[in-house]
Amino acid sequence: MIARGTPAPDFSLPDHQGRQVSLADFSGRKLVLVFYPLDFSPVCTDQLSIYQEVLPQITDQGATLLGISVDSTWAHRAFRERLGIEIPLLSDFEPKGQVIRRYGAYLDEVGHGNRSLVLIDADGVLRWVHESPSPLEIPGANLIFDALAETD
Amino acid sequence: MPPVGPEDHVRGEGPEAIAYLDLGCPHCAATWMMIAELPLRLVFRHFPVASKHPRAPALHAAVESAASQGGEHAFWALADSIYRDQGRVDDPHLWERVRGLGLELERFERERRATPVAERVRSDFEGGIRAGITGTPAAFVGGQAVRGDLAASLRGLT
Numbered sequence: 001m002i003a004r005g006t007p008a009p010d011f012s013l014p015d016h017q018g019r020q021v022s023l024a025d026f027s028g029r030k031l032v033l034v035f036y037p038l039d040f041s042p043v044c045t046d047q048l049s050i051y052q053e054v055l056p057q058i059t060d061q062g063a064t065l066l067g068i069s070v071d072s073t074w075a076h077r078a079f080r081e082r083l084g085i086e087i088p089l090l091s092d093f094e095p096k097g098q099v100i101r102r103y104g105a106y107l108d109e110v111g112h113g114n115r116s117l118v119l120i121d122a123d124g125v126l127r128w129v130h131e132s133p134s135p136l137e138i139p140g141a142n143l144i145f146d147a148l149a150e151t152d
Numbered sequence: 153m154p155p156v157g158p159e160d161h162v163r164g165e166g167p168e169a170i171a172y173l174d175l176g177c178p179h180c181a182a183t184w185m186m187i188a189e190l191p192l193r194l195v196f197r198h199f200p201v202a203s204k205h206p207r208a209p210a211l212h213a214a215v216e217s218a219a220s221q222g223g224e225h226a227f228w229a230l231a232d233s234i235y236r237d238q239g240r241v242d243d244p245h246l247w248e249r250v251r252g253l254g255l256e257l258e259r260f261e262r263e264r265r266a267t268p269v270a271e272r273v274r275s276d277f278e279g280g281i282r283a284g285i286t287g288t289p290a291a292f293v294g295g296q297a298v299r300g301d302l303a304a305s306l307r308g309l310t
Contacts, residue, residue, distance in 0.1 A: 046287045049203040054281055083203045140284030 001104040001116060001131045008120040009102035013068070013090040016076035021066070021090055023124065030063035030151065031120040032144055035105040035113040037135050039071040039079035039089075047115070047138045052085040054141045061148045063119075066090055070097050070112050105131065115139065119147045127151045153283035153292055156195050159272070161219065163228050166191040167293070167309040172280045173197070174288040175212055175234050176205025176241075183289045184235040186303035191310050196231065198276035199288050207241055210264075212273045214246050217264035221255050229253055 002009065008031075012022040023031075034051065036044045048067060051058075058065050067089040071079070076089035092099045092113070100106045100113040107114050115135050119128040128147035130139050156162065156170065169192050173180045187194070198216075200208035211234055219227035233249050234241060250260045263269060283292070291298040291306065298305045 045204070049201050050281075050286055052203045053201060053277070084206070085203050138286035140286050141281050142284045145282075 001129050002102075002118075002126060004126050004129050006126055008118070008124050008126050009099070011090075011099040011102070013092055013099060014073050015091070016073055016080055016089045018073050021088065023120075026064055026120070027124065028122050030061070030122060030148065032058065032063050032065040032148075033103070033118045033120070034065060034067045034087075035100055035103065035116040035118075036067060036069050037110075037112045037115065038069060039075045040082070043115075043136055043138060044069075045083065048079075048085055048087060049083060050138070050141055051144075052083070052087055054145075055086060058144065058148070061145075061152075063148055065144075068092055068100060068113065070100070107135070110135075117144065117147075119144070119151060121151055153295070154279040159275075161196040161224060161227050163194050163196070163224070164190075164192050166193050168193040168195065169298075169306050169309065170195040170197060170292045172199040172276075172283075172285050172288060172290040174200050174205055174208050175215065175231065176200065176208030176238075177288045178238060180289045181235045181238050183303050184232075187306050188232065188235075190306055192306060196228075197280060198273040199280045199285060199290070200273065200277065201288065209273070210243075211241060211246075213264040213269050214250075214260075216269045216272050217260050217266075218250065218253065218255060220263050220269065221259055222253055226253050226255060 010023050012020055015021045067087050070092050072093045073091045076091055097106045105113045105116040115132040117130040117139055118126055121127045130143055198212045200212045202209050215227050215230045218230040247257055250257055289302055291302050
């Protein structure tokens with residue numbers, strides 16, 4: 001994983017509706033990036049379901065939360081509709097995993113991102129990084145709230 | 153994790169286990185069948201995940217409303233009933249169960265949609281989030297999260 005304290009790598013990716021979303025769009029605002037393996041997989045379903053439940057509290061703390069995986073915009077759209085979640089999902093589909101690699105969260109041996117979280121502050125600096133020991137382990141939402149509190 | 157207090161739903165005697173449960177979760181229902189009768193001091197905490205189990209918030213509100221009117225007996229009886237028959241949890245089924253418990257239906261309906269019930273459920277949920285829960289069923293024994301087979305671990309306490 002990329003080290004905390006460094007400028008967040010730039011990105012511009014299509015979201016679940018095909019709209020281009022860039023790091024610069026969040027200048028002046030905290031941003032939580034959730035790198036996860038794959039839409040519809042059981043563990044990712046649990047993870048995003050839990051984060052959806054606390055999305056209002058994350059927003060209240062002045063942060064935006066985005067999910068990023070190697071899935072296509074169409075898969076993201078179907079996944080969001082299936083779960084009924086509001087979390088925007090960005091598609092790092094082509095070139096596959098390019099942005100996830102920039103953050104050091106890509107698993108070459110399986111061809112998708114590891115389950116990882118980063119917090120980018122309002123100045124675009126990485127303030128917190130968490131990488132799960134394995135893709136099967138979900139980082140609790142408490143870790144996000146702890147990180148947000150530390151950056152206040 | 154919030155300590156056990158007077159607001160908690162507690163049943164039984166024995167080693168204490170704090171369980172975070174989702175009444176719409178089939179895994180919780182299966183686990184419930186294996187732990188409900190164990191000689192434990194079981195603490196029930198609400199952890200409804202609506203995006204996975206859309207009916208869960210209504211079910212958790214229902215058991216809280218039952219508790220408000222009929223006390224702990226009604227709470228546990230309705231929770232048991234929901235877990236034992238997860239295929240019949242629409243409103244008419246809940247009304248039938250509530251009538252069977254001798255509760256006043258009109259009051260049940262009013263209270264399950266009231267703010268205090270929603271706040272009570274949410275309070276448990278947020279405590280679970282702070283404890284790092286990422287799925288249900290989850291349990292804590294002696295302040296430590298139970299890993300692996302939850303039912304087997306709790307059975308091992310008895």
